[in-house]
Amino acid sequence: MSPRKSKPEIDLVIPVYNEAGVVEQTYAELCRVIDPMPHKFHIYFVDDGSEDATVESLNALARKDKRVIVLELSRNFGHQAALTAGLDASQGDFVISMDADGQHPPEMIPQMVGLFEQGYDIVQAQRIADGGAFSFKQATSSAFYRLINAISGTQMVPGAADFRGMSRQAVDALKAMPEYHRFLRGMVSAIGYRSVILPYHESKRIAGRSKYSLGRMFRLAMDAIFSFSLVPLYIGLSAGVFFLCLAAIEMLYVYSFWFKGDTSTLAPGWSSLMFIVLIASGIILIVLGFIGVYVGYIFQEVKRRPIYFLKGRAE
Numbered sequence: 001m002s003p004r005k006s007k008p009e010i011d012l013v014i015p016v017y018n019e020a021g022v023v024e025q026t027y028a029e030l031c032r033v034i035d036p037m038p039h040k041f042h043i044y045f046v047d048d049g050s051e052d053a054t055v056e057s058l059n060a061l062a063r064k065d066k067r068v069i070v071l072e073l074s075r076n077f078g079h080q081a082a083l084t085a086g087l088d089a090s091q092g093d094f095v096i097s098m099d100a101d102g103q104h105p106p107e108m109i110p111q112m113v114g115l116f117e118q119g120y121d122i123v124q125a126q127r128i129a130d131g132g133a134f135s136f137k138q139a140t141s142s143a144f145y146r147l148i149n150a151i152s153g154t155q156m157v158p159g160a161a162d163f164r165g166m167s168r169q170a171v172d173a174l175k176a177m178p179e180y181h182r183f184l185r186g187m188v189s190a191i192g193y194r195s196v197i198l199p200y201h202e203s204k205r206i207a208g209r210s211k212y213s214l215g216r217m218f219r220l221a222m223d224a225i226f227s228f229s230l231v232p233l234y235i236g237l238s239a240g241v242f243f244l245c246l247a248a249i250e251m252l253y254v255y256s257f258w259f260k261g262d263t264s265t266l267a268p269g270w271s272s273l274m275f276i277v278l279i280a281s282g283i284i285l286i287v288l289g290f291i292g293v294y295v296g297y298i299f300q301e302v303k304r305r306p307i308y309f310l311k312g313r314a315e
């Protein structure tokens with residue numbers, strides 16, 4: 001691993017959705033960290049169709065500071081799409097993506113840049129549990145990572161947030177993956193390159209509330225599972241084979257009565273028949289459901305729709 005050329009240009013990509021009153025603080029904290037650094041910075045704020053005064057706040061920052069670039073999406077496309085818009089627009093040698101709510105500590109930036117300068121392509125921050133009170137989000141997140149790592153060929157770092165730095169080469173690799181259902185954490189693992197993990201403690205949100213409702217978290221998990229794994233299809237398949245075997249055993253069992261010439265003890269068989277019918281239709285529906293989801297994903301992919309639309313750019 002050879003060190004890179006001195007003084008790379010650094011881009012920050014920050015997706016923002018309804019964070020009026022939060023972005024100013026985030027910006028101020030960022031400046032405290034990056035102003036003393038010798039590197040040239042650009043800050044890409046991607047407004048993901050906010051309905052509050054976020055865009056005005058961002059535009060005010062852009063007028064004041066020429067490092068700030070505001071990309072305005074035409075509507076709310078979701079966190080992963082907003083991140084993609086920022087990565088597409090970025091031009092620096094090292095691109096750091098982070099949240100706008102202060103949960104990704106800017107103090108980590110110098111360390112991330114340092115690791116990039118040493119030669120790493122991907123510097124992935126990993127949230128470490130505080131060990132405090134039980135948190136629903138942390139519990140579901142760790143269960144999710146166990147599941148996805150068990151059923152997908154791509155290993156993903158548990159607690160890896162969308163807080164990471166990527167070299168130009170890695171960003172270009174990511175840009176070559178145009179899929180519509182995006183789970184960037186998985187996609188970043190899939191591209192390879194030299195990567196390093198940097199643990200951090202997540203801070204509290206500066207203000208406002210999380211935009212990841214339960215429904216949105218579920219959709220993100222679905223995107224991850226169905227775009228990174230074919231295992232759900234095999235679950236149905238193996239359950240089907242299992243029940244075919246059961247049916248064969250039952251056939252032999254019934255045949256044994258006929259063989260002995262003693263069919264009078266054979267019950268009319270309503271209950272067993274019902275049981276098999278119910279189980280079999282359950283399995284068929286589940287398998288059909290899995291296939292349906294994959295067909296839906298394929299449908300959305302083949303449409304080749306852009307992942308986002310830009311409405312404006314201010315710098």
Ligand code: UDP
Pocket residue numbers: 014015016017018019048076077078079082098099100101103209210211212
């Ligand atoms: N975000 C976005 N579009 C959305 C939802 C969220 O750009 O549709 C941004 C949000 O403004 C924040 C980041 O994505 O900067 C992470 O969102 P949030 O803090 O709500 O998620 P959490 O930290 O609770 O997982």
Ligand code: MG
Pocket residue numbers: 099101103205210
């Ligand atoms: Mg947050």
